[in-house]
Amino acid sequence: MRYAVAALAFFAFWVVMSGYFTPFLLWAGVGCSIAVALFARRLRVVDPETHPSSSFPLMLRYWPWLAWEIVKSAWDVTRLIVSPRLPISPTMIRVRPTQQSDVGRVIYANSITLTPGTITVLAEDGEFLVHAITQAGAEGVTSGDMDRRVTAFERP
Amino acid sequence: MSAQDWIATLLVSAGGVFCVIGAVGLIRMPTFFTRMHAASVIETLGAGLVIAGLMVKAGLSLESGKLAILGLLIFFASPAATHALAKAAWERRREVGRDVGIPPGEDS
Numbered sequence: 584m585r586y587a588v589a590a591l592a593f594f595a596f597w598v599v600m601s602g603y604f605t606p607f608l609l610w611a612g613v614g615c616s617i618a619v620a621l622f623a624r625r626l627r628v629v630d631p632e633t634h635p636s637s638s639f640p641l642m643l644r645y646w647p648w649l650a651w652e653i654v655k656s657a658w659d660v661t662r663l664i665v666s667p668r669l670p671i672s673p674t675m676i677r678v679r680p681t682q683q684s685d686v687g688r689v690i691y692a693n694s695i696t697l698t699p700g701t702i703t704v705l706a707e708d709g710e711f712l713v714h715a716i717t718q719a720g721a722e723g724v725t726s727g728d729m730d731r732r733v734t735a736f737e738r739p
Numbered sequence: 740m741s742a743q744d745w746i747a748t749l750l751v752s753a754g755g756v757f758c759v760i761g762a763v764g765l766i767r768m769p770t771f772f773t774r775m776h777a778a779s780v781i782e783t784l785g786a787g788l789v790i791a792g793l794m795v796k797a798g799l800s801l802e803s804g805k806l807a808i809l810g811l812l813i814f815f816a817s818p819a820a821t822h823a824l825a826k827a828a829w830e831r832r833r834e835v836g837r838d839v840g841i842p843p844g845e846d847s
Contacts, residue, residue, distance in 0.1 A: 664767060692818075704826060
């Protein structure tokens with residue numbers, strides 16, 4: 584099942600990248616997608632960790648929220664940059680992620696980094712070291728809103 | 740110019756403005772980590788708005804599909820690259836002292 588989803592994804596990628604719709608090339612794409620899926624199976628590289636297709640619907644709920652967070656904090660950092668006094672208050676904080684799996688922690692660490700104004704410097708098992716450009720940004724991370732959302736979509 | 744062109748121009752221009760602001764921030768920020776925050780404005784709002792504008796311009800076509808894949812690539816690759824840089828800076832700082840320019844007391 585997982586490999587069928589992977590083959591479908593490969594084929595969609597093929598079609599978008601090639602842009603030709605002649606039958607021969609489409610069938611070549613089908614053949615290659617299936618072959619790559621079989622190779623991936625032989626190599627055992629498609630597992631729940633690298634290919635979390637089951638949590639896809641939950642991602643569709645998380646991404647819009649994350650996109651809006653990114654826009655808001657990018658705007659905040661933009662205002663910091665153009666403000667003449669440069670009112671930054673850089674802070675290093677430690678946060679404890681509540682996710683159980685590696686994938687969950689990676690998603691949380693990446694979300695922190697993707698949001699302008701906060702960067703995950705070290706991501707260890709039980710603790711992240713996060714650099715924030717303002718105290719307010721650091722408090723935003725410690726409030727744990729993003730942490731809760733990532734944990735929620737880790738366990739449906 | 741059609742409404743579609745106007746929206747596309749507006750989005751691409753706004754993205755360009757954020758790229759320039761990010762570049763200014765890169766110069767204005769005092770330390771390594773604060774400069775990284777300025778750069779993340781470029782890779783999120785800057786690149787995001789430019790790609791969104793180009794997608795509006797391309798309409799529903801293969802080009803916008805490619806642009807969407809490009810956006811996804813940036814979305815996944817940029818935090819990984821940023822984290823790798825930040826971690827390298829942190830390790831380096833541990834080796835040679837305050838080389839990356841974190842004022843004392845900034846790390847608690």
